Amino acid sequence: xxxxxxxxxxxxxxxxxxxxxxxxxxxxxxxxxxxxxxxxxxxxxxxxxxxxxxxxxxxxxxxxxxxxxxxxxxxxxxxxxxxxxxxxxxxxxxxxxxxxxxxxxxxxxxxxxxxxxxxxxxxxxxxxxxxxxxxxxxxxxxxxxxxxxxxxxxxxxxxxxxxxxxxxxxxxxxxxxxxxxxxxxxxxxxxxxxxxxxxxxxxxxxxxxxxxxxxxxxxxxxxxxxxxxxxxxxxxxxxxxxxxxxxxxxxxxxxxxxxxxxxxxxxxxxxxxxxxxxxxxxxxxxxxxxxxxxxxxxxxxxxxxxxxxxxxxxxxxxxxxxxxxxxxxxxxxxxxxxxxxxxxxxxxxxxxxxxxxxxxxxxxxxxxxxxxxxxxxxxxxxxxxxxxxxxxxxxxxxxxxxxxxxxxxxxxxxxxxxxxxxxxxxxxxxxxxxxxxxxxxxxxxxxxxxxxxxxxxxxxxxxxxxxxxxxxxxxxxxxxxxxxxxxxxxxxxxxxxxxxxxxxxxxxxxxxxxxxxxxxxxxxxxxxxxxxxxxxxxxxxxxxxxxxxxxxxxxxxxxxxxxxxxxxxxxxxxxxxxxxxxxxxxxxxxx
Numbered sequence: 001x002x003x004x005x006x007x008x009x010x011x012x013x014x015x016x017x018x019x020x021x022x023x024x025x026x027x028x029x030x031x032x033x034x035x036x037x038x039x040x041x042x043x044x045x046x047x048x049x050x051x052x053x054x055x056x057x058x059x060x061x062x063x064x065x066x067x068x069x070x071x072x073x074x075x076x077x078x079x080x081x082x083x084x085x086x087x088x089x090x091x092x093x094x095x096x097x098x099x100x101x102x103x104x105x106x107x108x109x110x111x112x113x114x115x116x117x118x119x120x121x122x123x124x125x126x127x128x129x130x131x132x133x134x135x136x137x138x139x140x141x142x143x144x145x146x147x148x149x150x151x152x153x154x155x156x157x158x159x160x161x162x163x164x165x166x167x168x169x170x171x172x173x174x175x176x177x178x179x180x181x182x183x184x185x186x187x188x189x190x191x192x193x194x195x196x197x198x199x200x201x202x203x204x205x206x207x208x209x210x211x212x213x214x215x216x217x218x219x220x221x222x223x224x225x226x227x228x229x230x231x232x233x234x235x236x237x238x239x240x241x242x243x244x245x246x247x248x249x250x251x252x253x254x255x256x257x258x259x260x261x262x263x264x265x266x267x268x269x270x271x272x273x274x275x276x277x278x279x280x281x282x283x284x285x286x287x288x289x290x291x292x293x294x295x296x297x298x299x300x301x302x303x304x305x306x307x308x309x310x311x312x313x314x315x316x317x318x319x320x321x322x323x324x325x326x327x328x329x330x331x332x333x334x335x336x337x338x339x340x341x342x343x344x345x346x347x348x349x350x351x352x353x354x355x356x357x358x359x360x361x362x363x364x365x366x367x368x369x370x371x372x373x374x375x376x377x378x379x380x381x382x383x384x385x386x387x388x389x390x391x392x393x394x395x396x397x398x399x400x401x402x403x404x405x406x407x408x409x410x411x412x413x414x415x416x417x418x419x420x421x422x423x424x425x426x427x428x429x430x431x432x433x434x435x436x437x438x439x440x441x442x443x444x445x446x447x448x449x450x451x452x453x454x455x456x457x458x459x460x461x462x463x464x465x466x467x468x469x470x471x472x473x474x475x476x477x478x479x480x481x482x483x484x485x486x487x488x489x490x491x492x493x494x495x496x497x498x499x500x501x502x503x504x505x506x507x508x509x510x511x512x513x514x515x516x517x518x519x520x521x522x523x524x525x526x527x528x529x530x531x532x533x534x535x536x537x538x539x540x541x542x543x544x545x546x547x548x549x550x551x552x553x554x555x556x557x558x559x560x561x562x563x564x565x566x567x568x569x570x571x572x573x574x575x576x577x578x579x580x581x582x583x584x585x586x587x588x589x590x591x
Contacts, residue, residue: 008065009036009044011092013159014077015152017048033152036067041163055084068092070159072150074186082194085527087511093183094158095119095148096313100178101162106169106445112161119148119158171445177569178444181497182313184504188535189310189320191507195525196305197536198346198546200339200587204297207334212285215294225289228282235275243282291326292334300325303524304341310538317489318446318496319540328539338537338544338588343520345552347533348589349559349582350542351499353377356397358495361567361576362443365422369576386419387412400424401491403431403484427487434486435479442493443570451482494570498578499541501566506543509558510534516548533558544588552584 017031032054036045049057058081061067068090071077081088098119101107113119149155169175208215213223221229233241236256242248249263256275260267265283268276300306307325314321322328340346351357356377360368371380378393387393392412399409400416400423417424430440434448437455441447455478461467462475515531522530525546533547533555547555563578583589 009067010039011037011041011070011159012061012067013037013070013152013156014054015072015155016150017152035152035156041160051080055081055086058088059086062086062088066090070094070155071186072155072158073148074183074190076150078187078190079194082191082526082528087191087528088187089508089511090180091183091187092159092179093186094155094162096182096186097162097179098158099313100175100182100446101165103447103449104169104175104445105439105441105447106171106175107165108170109168110165112164113158116158116161118154169445174444177501178442178446178497181444181500181504182318184507185312185320185500188503188507188538189312191528192535192538193307193309195529195534195536195546196307197544198339198341198344198522198524199301199304199306200337201297201301201304203339203587204301204334204337205294207337208288208293208297211333212289212293222285222289225282225285228278228285231278232275232282235273235278243279244286288331288333291329292331296326305524315496316449317493318442318500319492320538327537335588340546340586341520341522341524343518343549344522345547345549345584345586346588347545347547347552347555347559347582347584348542349544349556349563349580351563352579352581353397354498354541354578355401355491355495357576357578358443358498359401359423359426359491360420361571361574362490362494363423363426364574365420365426366575368420368423369574371420373575373577374579381419384419386415400427401488403480403487427491430490431483431487434489435483437482438486440486440490442490442497444494444497446493446497448486448489448493451478454478455482495541498566498570499538501569502562503535503538503543505565505569506545506558506562507535509562510545510555513551513554513558516551518548518550520548522546556582556584 013035015033015035017033032049032051034047034049034054034057035043036047038044047057058069066089069088070092071094073095074091074093078088078091098113098116101113102110102120104110107113149158166172166175166179205215208222212225213227216222229243232243233239236252238252238255241252246263250260253260253263253275256273258268258271258273258275260271263279263283265280268280300308308322308327309324310327311321311323314323320328338346353372353376356368357372359365360372371377371384371386373380375383376390378390378397381387381393381396382390387396392408395408396412396416398404399413404410404413417428433440434451437451437459439448439450458471458475458478461471464471510533513532517531525534528534529546531548533545533551535543536546537544543559545555545559559582560580563580567574567576567578
């Protein structure tokens with residue numbers, strides 16, 4: 001073990017040493033280089049270690065001064081440390097932060113980071129409107145995360161480029177906060193995968209049996225699905241109807257007089273044909289079997305732990321995605337399978353109307369803040385006489401954030417413009433910028449991507465001398481779509497920043513809780529989390545903490561305090577609160 005430098009470093013940069021090979025632990029060669037930097041990022045020391053020496057080195061440094069570790073990519077370095085029983089307090093993830101700096105409007109000179117294209121992150125998904133049946137609406141990313149350089153000189157060079165970008169930023173304070181929160185999210189994702197979600201395999205199997213029937217042999221369909229399929233065929237009077245082929249099913253539907261353009265739920269529900277109800281049931285069963293059936297259980301749950309692969313920053317707004325395990329699409333009917341270990345509890349908390357509250361805070365709309373202060377915001381709109389029912393309030397607010405202009409949204413959104421002019425002015429302005437081809441930024445400085453090729457082609461065609469009415473209509477549609485995207489971007493992205501601040505603060509509060517020696521360590525969670533409360537699940541505006549029973553109340557208080565702290569950190573004394581729906585139980589509920 002090397003001796004610590006005379007002055008403890010502020011930054012510890014980790015990378016492969018020049019003579020390192022690719023063997024050993026993932027992301028770690030046979031030799032590791034650690035370079036110590038002071039507050040001005042000047043070198044004050046360096047160390048060469050074997051991969052097996054790194055955990056002890058990091059543990060010693062954390063005890064001495066808790067520096068900020070600089071990682072090329074957290075998933076390549078942190079899992080091995082966690083497996084060795086080492087948890088770190090802070091890091092700077094170069095891959096995640098590069099993606100932000102490359103696009104942020106706050107960076108006045110992006111030329112330095114732009115030159116380092118080997119650090120570019122994978123393409124990310126666009127935000128979408130909420131889905132009622134899913135815990136989280138973002139599709140799972142099937143591609144692997146692009147590998148970035150891990151050698152020490154490349155890591156040091158990129159860190160220097162990012163420091164220069166920060167120094168030239170128009171608001172470096174906000175940007176530093178965003179980069180710190182994003183990097184903390186990388187730590188949380190690795191820790192949650194290492195700890196795993198406590199999962200009751202028997203309960204999951206019971207739910208599958210109840211919904212689908214007993215597990216069939218091989219690739220055969222379960223008995224209840226087969227029975228429902230026969231109901232559909234009988235109602236269609238088509239014994240050979242193929243329910244698993246979109247094209248063939250449409251043909252059977254049309255032959256039965258069900259004139260739909262697709263097999264989507266909302267379109268099928270417009271028909272009162274007797275085949276529709278069992279068909280919708282079959283589609284639900286099929287979705288459960290393919291996404292979270294027995295094959296999923298075999299692949300993703302082991303030793304009572306479900307370990308999905310999270311992708312922090314996997315959506316352009318800063319929300320998370322997943323590259324394995326489908327954590328963001330677990331249906332609510334499987335919630336009872338989340339079950340605490342004996343002697344432990346699940347502490348679940350979700351934020352009521354996170355995005356509207358973030359909008360009220362960032363716009364400074366005191367009337368909107370007051371409508372939700374200390375109560376359900378949607379009910380507050382009813383109490384204020386803005387709308388008649390809570391459902392109307394929800395439709396109006398979602399319509400405002402997602403740019404809906406038809407149906408009930410079109411009727412209700414104008415009432416919000418009268419009651420909450422500052423909030424509506426902010427999203428309306430963001431929509432105008434997007435429609436005109438501009439970009440917008442979140443509260444801390446994450447910036448939306450420039451319009452895509454489709455938008456540019458549509459506008460170019462409409463501006464030609466011989467443009468047709470069809471060209472002009474396409475341009476208007478493209479402008480409207482981009483405006484709806486930027487309208488939602490500023491709200492969804494700022495809400496994601498609040499959630500990251502909540503996560504970052506909460507993980508530190510939980511790490512300070514003492515270990516519990518009650519004879520019930522959760523060994524499946526690994527050495528770091530076996531005896532104290534720890535995060536196991538995060539879904540946009542919700543967290544679940546797995547805690548020893550005697551620590552559950554302390555964990556709940558940490559969740560509340562972290563939520564209050566996140567609000568103050570981002571929005572200062574803005575009169576907006578972020579109330580939580582918090583429960584302590586042995587098993588997660590469906591709702």
